[in-house]
Amino acid sequence: MTVTTITDAELAPKDYASDQEVRWCPGCGDYAILKAVQKALAELGAPRERTVFVSGIGCAARFPYYLSTYGFHTIHGRAPAIATGIKLANPGLDVWVVTGDGDGLSIGGNHMLHVLRRNVDLQIILFNNEIYGLTKGQYSPTSRRGTHSPSTPQGSIESPVSPCAFALGAGARFVARAVDTQQPEVVALLKRAHAHHGASFVEVFQNCVVFNDGVFDHFTSKDVASDTQLHVEHGKPLVFGRNRERGLRLKPGTVALEVVPVGEGGVPPGDILVHDETNRALAQLLVALEPPAFPVALGVLYCNPAASYEAEVYAQARAAGFTGEPADLGALLRREGTWTVAP
Amino acid sequence: MDTTSTLRTRQAREAVVIRFAGDSGDGMQVTGSRFTVETALAGNDLTTFPDFPAEIRAPAGTTFGVSAFQIQFGARDVVTPGDAVDVLVAMNPAALKVEVKDLRRGGTILVDTGAFTERNLTKAGFPANPLEDGSLAPYQVLTFDITRLTTEAVKPFGLSSREAHRCRNMWALGLMLWMYGRDRQATIEWLHRKFADRAELAQANVAAVNAGHAFGETAEMSEHLVGYTVPSAPVEPGRYRTVSGTEALAWGLIAGMRAAGLEKMIFAGYPITPASLLLHTLANLKAYGVVTFQAEDEIAAIGAAIGAAYSGALGVTSSSGPGMALKTEMLGLAIATELPIVVINSQRAGPSTGMPTKAEQSDLFQAVHGRNGDAPLAVIAAATAVDCFEVAIEAVRIATTYMTPVIVLSDAYLAHAAEPWRLPDATALPKFPVHFRTDPADFHPFLRDPVTLARAWAVPGTPGLEHRIGGLEKDYDTGHISYDPDNHARMTRTRAAKIAGIASGIPPQRVALGDDHGAVAVVGWGSTYGAIHRAVSEARDEGGDVSHIHLRYLNPFPRNLGELLSRFERILVPEMNDGQLVQLLRAAYLVPAIGLSKVEGKPFKVSEIVQAIESTLKGQP
Numbered sequence: 003m004t005v006t007t008i009t010d011a012e013l014a015p016k017d018y019a020s021d022q023e024v025r026w027c028p029g030c031g032d033y034a035i036l037k038a039v040q041k042a043l044a045e046l047g048a049p050r051e052r053t054v055f056v057s058g059i060g061c062a063a064r065f066p067y068y069l070s071t072y073g074f075h076t077i078h079g080r081a082p083a084i085a086t087g088i089k090l091a092n093p094g095l096d097v098w099v100v101t102g103d104g105d106g107l108s109i110g111g112n113h114m115l116h117v118l119r120r121n122v123d124l125q126i127i128l129f130n131n132e133i134y135g136l137t138k139g140q141y142s143p144t145s146r147r148g149t150h151s152p153s154t155p156q157g158s159i160e161s162p163v164s165p166c167a168f169a170l171g172a173g174a175r176f177v178a179r180a181v182d183t184q185q186p187e188v189v190a191l192l193k194r195a196h197a198h199h200g201a202s203f204v205e206v207f208q209n210c211v212v213f214n215d216g217v218f219d220h221f222t223s224k225d226v227a228s229d230t231q232l233h234v235e236h237g238k239p240l241v242f243g244r245n246r247e248r249g250l251r252l253k254p255g256t257v258a259l260e261v262v263p264v265g266e267g268g269v270p271p272g273d274i275l276v277h278d279e280t281n282r283a284l285a286q287l288l289v290a291l292e293p294p295a296f297p298v299a300l301g302v303l304y305c306n307p308a309a310s311y312e313a314e315v316y317a318q319a320r321a322a323g324f325t326g327e328p329a330d331l332g333a334l335l336r337r338e339g340t341w342t343v344a345p
Numbered sequence: 346m347d348t349t350s351t352l353r354t355r356q357a358r359e360a361v362v363i364r365f366a367g368d369s370g371d372g373m374q375v376t377g378s379r380f381t382v383e384t385a386l387a388g389n390d391l392t393t394f395p396d397f398p399a400e401i402r403a404p405a406g407t408t409f410g411v412s413a414f415q416i417q418f419g420a421r422d423v424v425t426p427g428d429a430v431d432v433l434v435a436m437n438p439a440a441l442k443v444e445v446k447d448l449r450r451g452g453t454i455l456v457d458t459g460a461f462t463e464r465n466l467t468k469a470g471f472p473a474n475p476l477e478d479g480s481l482a483p484y485q486v487l488t489f490d491i492t493r494l495t496t497e498a499v500k501p502f503g504l505s506s507r508e509a510h511r512c513r514n515m516w517a518l519g520l521m522l523w524m525y526g527r528d529r530q531a532t533i534e535w536l537h538r539k540f541a542d543r544a545e546l547a548q549a550n551v552a553a554v555n556a557g558h559a560f561g562e563t564a565e566m567s568e569h570l571v572g573y574t575v576p577s578a579p580v581e582p583g584r585y586r587t588v589s590g591t592e593a594l595a596w597g598l599i600a601g602m603r604a605a606g607l608e609k610m611i612f613a614g615y616p617i618t619p620a621s622l623l624l625h626t627l628a629n630l631k632a633y634g635v636v637t638f639q640a641e642d643e644i645a646a647i648g649a650a651i652g653a654a655y656s657g658a659l660g661v662t663s664s665s666g667p668g669m670a671l672k673t674e675m676l677g678l679a680i681a682t683e684l685p686i687v688v689i690n691s692q693r694a695g696p697s698t699g700m701p702t703k704a705e706q707s708d709l710f711q712a713v714h715g716r717n718g719d720a721p722l723a724v725i726a727a728a729t730a731v732d733c734f735e736v737a738i739e740a741v742r743i744a745t746t747y748m749t750p751v752i753v754l755s756d757a758y759l760a761h762a763a764e765p766w767r768l769p770d771a772t773a774l775p776k777f778p779v780h781f782r783t784d785p786a787d788f789h790p791f792l793r794d795p796v797t798l799a800r801a802w803a804v805p806g807t808p809g810l811e812h813r814i815g816g817l818e819k820d821y822d823t824g825h826i827s828y829d830p831d832n833h834a835r836m837t838r839t840r841a842a843k844i845a846g847i848a849s850g851i852p853p854q855r856v857a858l859g860d861d862h863g864a865v866a867v868v869g870w871g872s873t874y875g876a877i878h879r880a881v882s883e884a885r886d887e888g889g890d891v892s893h894i895h896l897r898y899l900n901p902f903p904r905n906l907g908e909l910l911s912r913f914e915r916i917l918v919p920e921m922n923d924g925q926l927v928q929l930l931r932a933a934y935l936v937p938a939i940g941l942s943k944v945e946g947k948p949f950k951v952s953e954i955v956q957a958i959e960s961t962l963k964g965q966p
């Protein structure tokens with residue numbers, strides 16, 4: 003399939019909206035993410051005809067219906083598989099995957115693992131609301147221990163999975179994290195994810211107002227945010243706090259992070275770690291930080307590109323003689339071991 | 346052994362069934378394949394069937410480690426690997442133990458006495474040496490110390506004793522080639538190619554073939570060892586090759602892709618016996634426009650095929666047994682989104698893991714009905730290895746013409762069975778170019794072709810056609826999500842009508858053998874073709890009023906099938922399952938069809954069907 007790009011007049015965020023009425027609950031965090039995605043697409047100048055949104059099933063997965071690009075609302079958990087097929091058939095398409103914590107890490111955990119490890123060139127946005135929204139509020143694989151839900155009336159006894167830790171463990175080469183309501187940050191991260199070749203994994207903390215309202219308040223509400231959020235930036239020291247008065251350093255004598263005071267009366271500035279997004283070990287420490295002892299790390303936690311899966315698939319195919327032009331079928335049938343019966 | 350030289354003339358034979366059997370490590374598959382090539386080159390018609398153990402490395406010398414290869418070749422139309430074996434080559438006691446039951450009385454057994462050691466006899470579970478206790482009296486037993494004769498023949502090449510031992514199969518091959526007056530040249534050339542970087546191995550194997558052949562030719566022979574001639578079959582002139590069902594499917598898919606004018610095929614699979622062979626075969630055909638993808642499971646594999654179809658490529662997936670079960674939900678998605686994919690099921694004995702290497706036809710119900718919701722799709726089946734080529738092309742045609750998933754039913758037998766094939770003229774193959782929608786005027790994704798009811802194929806990358814599809818029910822007129830009750834009824838009936846309409850584009854059902862009316866119709870589908878065909882032919886030779894009808898199209902059935910069946914008094918339906926087609930026929934046409942079921946993980950014997958035909962002719966159930 004050859005792709006023709008039409009560069010018509012510059013598109014505004016609203017040009018990426020479809021004519022369909024959005025049907026999330028009023029106040030759902032999904033609205034904010036939708037706006038951020040539309041804004042990012044506009045800023046990227048993404049050609050609508052070459053952009054494809056693929057989703058599984060869940061509230062989050064309704065996403066493609068609200069965009070004016072190509073969209074495929076598939077089945078529960080399997081969007082990465084279908085997106086892989088799309089990229090294999092036409093690597094020229096710009097493919098986004100939208101998934102939920104249940105969709106992407108429960109029923110679809112296996113596909114998520116493999117799409118990340120293979121490094122298929124996709125932007126994967128996981129809306130983490132720590133709950134099954136669409137099926138009316140059961141606990142999910144990211145729900146914290148003790149979560150009360152219709153299926154866990156006494157509280158969940160399962161340990162949650164951390165999406166970013168899972169992604170790193172799976173071998174993802176781009177891992178980032180954001181909060182639904184922080185639009186500028188979300189837009190910036192989506193643009194970074196888009197620029198990255200290979201699988202980019204973006205976890206967005208998304209508030210489900212109906213079934214899990216406020217689960218992230220302990221680090222997202224205005225009064226605590228600056229003391230509980232660490233916005234990382236490549237090459238910049240890992241500091242946070244209202245007055246950027248605290249920082250992270252390696253605890254002497256062990257491989258662990260500790261929060262230390264910086265500035266006057268604090269540790270020497272040289273002790274504070276500088277973010278290196280190509281450092282996997284550091285990323286692993288950062289994704290694990292949790293309040294109250296630590297801030298939640300947000301931003302591009304890890305970015306270390308390598309050849310994408312489909313690029314390597316086609317490199318091998320071409321090495322084996324794939325040209326995209328029809329090859330001689332007759333030659334294939336006659337390859338070896340034929341004999342002729344004379345008339 | 347008698348060593349006097351006698352000048353023997355060769356005896357003529359119409360058709361012969363040989364089974365090569367030995368330990369998994371004895372190279373029986375290679376021996377069989379080489380014998381096949383030389384036999385084809387000699388102009389015989391033939392059918393082959395390998396039978397290898399399920400265990401990867403079963404302990405040497407045990408009965409469950411026996412690997413066998415059967416070939417029937419002859420001067421007339423050979424359509425099955427043969428019911429009863431004429432010649433059994435048994436390279437060890439376990440092979441003799443397992444395989445002798447299929448040998449016809451009076452048949453010949455060739456054994457390597459060198460392998461009949463105390464230890465091997467015990468491992469095979471023989472209380473006494475069968476070569477000495479008279480238990481083989483019904484057969485003609487020819488004993489040679491192939492182990493010793495091979496060791497002597499390859500001595501000059503300085504192989505390790507293990508390597509020397511592994512040349513035994515070539516010695517046995519040489520003797521069998523002599524027995525049937527076959528050439529050795531192609532095999533010798535093949536050995537030189539195969540061991541190109543180990544000249545001493547090539548030379549040793551060639552020496553073993555030659556020694557086996559010379560053994561037959563010269564004095565060191567039993568007078569009982571007779572040479573045979575099997576006259577070549579009257580075949581149409583042309584270029585031929587042997588082809589297995591797997592190869593024919595692979596090439597047919599490529600031909601189908603070309604016929605549809607598609608640039609590439611994305612073939613996604615997850616390893617499973619016996620379907621993996623197709624993945625392996627296509628992985629080597631990238632030069633022909635194939636991209637293969639080994640997915641993380643069967644769900645992902647069909648998902649990738651659907652994603653590929655959505656993007657305008659030919660999406661194909663293939664599996665077997667439990668893997669087909671996993672694909673169910675995705676098939677529903679392909680039906681709801683009306684995307685063209687081809688799904689190949691190499692059926693094996695079930696339920697669950699069942700018997701992975703054994704053929705069965707027990708997934709017919711699953712293929713036709715096995716999904717949630719009213720979820721119709723097209724189902725077709727291949728009858729022979731050669732037929733796989735056309736069936737694959739036809740699957741691509743139906744999928745792309747009607748925008749539907751198509752299930753192709755093959756089985757573990759067809760995956761491996763091979764037969765000679767007169768190569769088609771690649772330039773004269775059918776053409777059915779697809780039309781991608783490009784016109785944005787009045788576009789919505791569920792616009793339908795008025796004749797085929799196929800929805801428009803609009804692929805990402807096309808400006809102005811941006812749209813959303815998915816598994817939720819869609820409005821007939823706009824393609825938007827709709828839960829409207831009348832709309833759902835309309836969409837359900839449209840999906841059904843589209844699949845039913847496929848029958849308008851396929852040839853009417855013909856009779857494969859016999860009249861189009863009469864006392865008994867034997868109706869089959871899939872790989873039972875050969876056995877049914879031969880059985881009907883034999884029954885007709887005896888004067889039986891019986892015809893053979895073989896179905897390629899299982900959903901929908903050909904338009905005239907009901908009417909055709911109504912012209913027979915009785916309908917006999919042999920199937921390698923517990924009675925599935927028989928029920929579909931009864932349900933569709935209210936005909937008094939009776940089933941003949943075989944569920945032993947083995948193909949029908951011709952004689953079993955002949956017997957059933959005889960009782961049916963007599964009016965017995």
Ligand SMILES: Cc1ncc(C[n+]2csc(CCOP(=O)(O)OP(=O)(O)O)c2C)c(N)n1
Pocket residue numbers: 059060061062063078101102103104105106129131133134135136137142
């Ligand atoms: C095979 C299958 N099993 C179960 C469901 C029901 N189901 C739909 S969405 C969902 C969970 C969604 O949770 P999540 O992915 O977190 O998305 P959210 O609704 O929270 O955005 C489930 C269990 C389904 N659609 N398909």
Ligand code: SF4
Pocket residue numbers: 025026027029030031032061062131135136209210211212213
């Ligand atoms: S249930 Fe929760 S996640 Fe779903 S739309 Fe409503 S608020 Fe959003």
Ligand SMILES: [Mg+2]
Pocket residue numbers: 060102103104129130131132133134135142
């Ligand atoms: Mg959720």
